[in-house]
Amino acid sequence: MITFLGVYKYYDSVPVLQSVSFKIEKGELIFITGPSGAGKTTLLKLIFGSEKPDEGEIKVGDFELSRIRQSEIPHLRRIVTFVFQDFKLRHDLTVYDNVALPLIVMGQKERDIKQKVYDTLKNVSLRHKADMLVRTLSGGEQQRVAIARAVITNPRVILADEPTGNLDPDTSKDVINLFKSVNALGCTVVIATHNPELFKNTGFRVLYLKDGKIIQ
């Protein structure tokens, strides 16, 4: 589903990713880990097409990201969604409206949207908060809204950046279980985290980045 081949990324001529090569199979759940500044977020942004590689090749599905045109990016975003570290939710809107947004942008019918939003909110145990403003929710609840918004379009790949960043261990477990259930439905899931507790003894594959290189 995702292939990196000899990828280099520089910021202000400083290498941030160096000769990065790996493959992520369709339907895999994989963790990207490593210390702060290792390049985890940069790697996710490259998969999302919001940054471009300076050297090497990146394939995501049928898209060749080193050569992708700006006009193709919306097509890429149909299959790849991003759960941002700071969620990027609309705090002045309700939970319902936040989760509905991607479907509205896609021009789906109101009745279909309603059905999908309520189903998805049920899956993240937030059906009862649909009409609350996002800014009144706890951190863990906002995280789940962000996940609901990312999965509602049935993407083939979900990228999550530190999805358990500020959550307590129990809530973190719930969030990882959510990703597992999305993954069980066939979605490829890539989770960047510096917290080894999330993947210890899980059996999931882990890519370890240090100073922009994959060392394990």
Ligand SMILES: Nc1ncnc2c1ncn2[C@@H]1O[C@H](COP(=O)(O)OP(=O)(O)OP(=O)(O)O)[C@@H](O)[C@H]1O
């Ligand atoms: N837009 C940018 N401009 C300049 N430098 C950047 C930019 N984005 C990232 N960097 C640098 O690239 C390096 C890797 O950053 P990145 O955010 O990918 O690390 P990370 O592994 O996600 O770290 P963290 O665990 O702290 O989130 C850092 O040294 C950072 O300062």
Ligand SMILES: [Mg+2]
């Ligand atoms: Mg990061």
